[in-house]
Structure formats: C-alpha cells, structure tokens
Amino acid sequence: MSLARHGSGVGATARAFGSQVHPVFMLPPLAASLFGAVLAGTFEPGVATLHVLAMFAAVYTAHVKDGYVDFYLRGEDDDHPLTEQGCRLGLVASTTAFVACSLALFVLVDWVAAALTLPTWLIAYYHAPQLDMNPVTATTGYPLGIALSVLGGFYVQAEAFAAVPVGFAVVFLALLSGIKVIDDATDYDYDRSIRKRTVAVAVGPERADAVAYGLMVAALLVVVVLAAVGVFPPGAVVAALAFAVVAAVARRAPPKLATMLLIRGSYVFLAVLVAAVWFEPLARLG
Incomplete structure (x- = not known):
C-alpha cells in the first residue's frame, strides 16, 4: 500500500506525513492552549500536555482533510x-490520537474538559468541504478553534471558568476572524469561480476589507476596555x-503581504499578552 506520492520507503512516507505539519497555522492553537494554562495561575504539566496534544491532533486532522479535499476532490x-x-x-491516526487525549482528559479532569476539546476536532474535520462554503463558518472556524483552545487550556488547569479566559477567547475570535477575512481575499477570483462563499465573495473585496479591520479594531477595543476595568x-x-501598529502597516499592503504581516502580528500580540499575564504577579509584589 503506497502512502506517499513521491518516492517510496520509510523516509519518503515520513516526509509525506510530516509535510502536513504547517507551523504557521499549527503553533497558534498550541500556544493558545498554553496561554490558557498560564491564565489559570497553576500549572499541571500532565493535563497541559494532553490538551496541547489534542490541539495538535485536531489541527493535523484539518490539514490532512483540507489537502485531501483540495487536491483529490476539488482539483x-x-x-x-x-x-x-x-x-x-x-486522518485515522490523528483522530485516534485526539480521542485518546480527550478520554484521558475526561478521566483526569472531568467531562467538561472533554466537551470543550471535542468541538475543535469537529471544526477541523468538517472545515472542508462543509464549513468553508459559508462566509460565517469559513471565517470563524480556525479562530473559534483558537478560542476553544484558550478556554480548554484554562479549564483543564482550574476546573472552572472565569472572566479572564472568556474575555481573551472572545478577543482572539474577533481578531483572528478579521485576519481570516483578509487571508480569504487572496483567493477571491478562484473562490468566486467555484462558488465558494467567503466574506470577500459574499460582499465584495472592498467591503470585506472593511469587515476585517472592523473586527480587528473591535477586538483591540475590548482589550483596552477590559484592561481599564481590571479584568485584563x-x-x-x-x-x-x-x-495596532502592525495592522496599520498591513492596511496599506496587498492581501498576501497583509496576511503575512497580520499573522506575525498576532504572534507578537499573543507573546506580549503572555508576558503581561506572567509578570503581573511580580509587578504587584514590586
């Protein structure tokens, strides 16, 4: 049974499966899980590792399924x-790994931890060709996975919900949805030709641009407001x-460059948030 299309043997097969690990899109969900754990204030390495592995398995599922649909079904x-x-x-391997991690979280934490984890796989598996044909679900699928990763990472540590992780989940959902709208605009002509209804196809590139930056501005305003009232x-x-500085530069760039800038800007955003949360107790002691 041949598993790799280019070459044969263990090395070629390993490279083929390894090619489905896309760090640019895979690292944020893993980092979001750990960010949620940092927000909890306590850190249990075992359950944190299980949740990160579950997020890895979910995103790997998405990459394999997307590649299969785009190459074998859509051409x-x-x-x-x-x-x-x-x-x-x-898909079988990643799903098995996801189920194993979810069951372990069910046993070691509780059913809520497993219930928060399950939707990430559902989003990943059904993104293509089901969810990516609607402008709302095509836009919010990946950001919703990030939001759930933050909540899940927090919950498996604290075994409770709190305003802080919920607030950050909402912020990431809005911010990353805005970036996704810009990203989808890079494929506007092709998506329109196959009747794939992204936001850009549904409302036009110019209005999509306004929607995208509107979502990002809204997310940043939520951060400022929640920091002002002491939640963040x-x-x-x-x-x-x-x-905001990165977004201002990206606003004047073409879609592909704008997407690259905004994705990397989101990494900076998350890194500064982690530092802010991590060092806040030290600042209070000082």
Whole structure:
C-alpha cells in the first residue's frame, strides 16, 4: 500500500506525513492552549500536555482533510504529498490520537474538559468541504478553534471558568476572524469561480476589507476596555498597541503581504499578552 506520492520507503512516507505539519497555522492553537494554562495561575504539566496534544491532533486532522479535499476532490491544488490511502491513514491516526487525549482528559479532569476539546476536532474535520462554503463558518472556524483552545487550556488547569479566559477567547475570535477575512481575499477570483462563499465573495473585496479591520479594531477595543476595568492585566494594552501598529502597516499592503504581516502580528500580540499575564504577579509584589 503506497502512502506517499513521491518516492517510496520509510523516509519518503515520513516526509509525506510530516509535510502536513504547517507551523504557521499549527503553533497558534498550541500556544493558545498554553496561554490558557498560564491564565489559570497553576500549572499541571500532565493535563497541559494532553490538551496541547489534542490541539495538535485536531489541527493535523484539518490539514490532512483540507489537502485531501483540495487536491483529490476539488482539483484546487497542483500536488499533494500523500496518496488517498495516505490521507485516510493520516486522518485515522490523528483522530485516534485526539480521542485518546480527550478520554484521558475526561478521566483526569472531568467531562467538561472533554466537551470543550471535542468541538475543535469537529471544526477541523468538517472545515472542508462543509464549513468553508459559508462566509460565517469559513471565517470563524480556525479562530473559534483558537478560542476553544484558550478556554480548554484554562479549564483543564482550574476546573472552572472565569472572566479572564472568556474575555481573551472572545478577543482572539474577533481578531483572528478579521485576519481570516483578509487571508480569504487572496483567493477571491478562484473562490468566486467555484462558488465558494467567503466574506470577500459574499460582499465584495472592498467591503470585506472593511469587515476585517472592523473586527480587528473591535477586538483591540475590548482589550483596552477590559484592561481599564481590571479584568485584563494593564500590560494587555501594550499588546493591543503593538498589533495596532502592525495592522496599520498591513492596511496599506496587498492581501498576501497583509496576511503575512497580520499573522506575525498576532504572534507578537499573543507573546506580549503572555508576558503581561506572567509578570503581573511580580509587578504587584514590586
């Protein structure tokens, strides 16, 4: 049974499966899980690792399924490293890993931890070709996964909900949805040709641009407001300002460059937020 389309043997097969690990899109959900754990104030390495592995398995599922749909069903991609059998095996393996992690969280934490984790796989598996055909679900799928990762990462540590992780989840949902709208605009002509209804296709590129930056501005304003009322640490405002600078530059760039800038800006945003949360107790002691 051939699993790799290019080459044979263990090395070629390993490279084919490894090609489905896309760090740019995979690191944020993993970092979001750890960020949620940092927000909890306590850190249990075992359950944190299980939740991160579950997020990895969910995103890997999304990448394999997307690649399978885009190459074998839609003919959108010019090439794919895995055969159809390889794609199916990859989906079985990632789903098995996800289920194992979820069951372990159910046993070690509770059913809520497992229930918060499950939707991330559902979003990943059904993103293509179901959810990505509607402008709302095509836009919010990945950001919603990030939001759930923050909440789940917090819950498996604290075994409770709180205003801070819920607030950050809402912020990431809005901010990343805005970035996703810009990203989808890069494929406007092709998406329109196959009747794939992204926001850009549904309302036009110019209005989509306004929607995207409107969502990002709203997210940053929420950060400032929640920091002002004491829900977020004061340092969160620095994260909002840092991202605002990146967004201002991206606003004048073409869609592909804007997407690259905004994705990297979101990394800076998350890094500053982690620092703000992590060092807040030290600042109070000082």
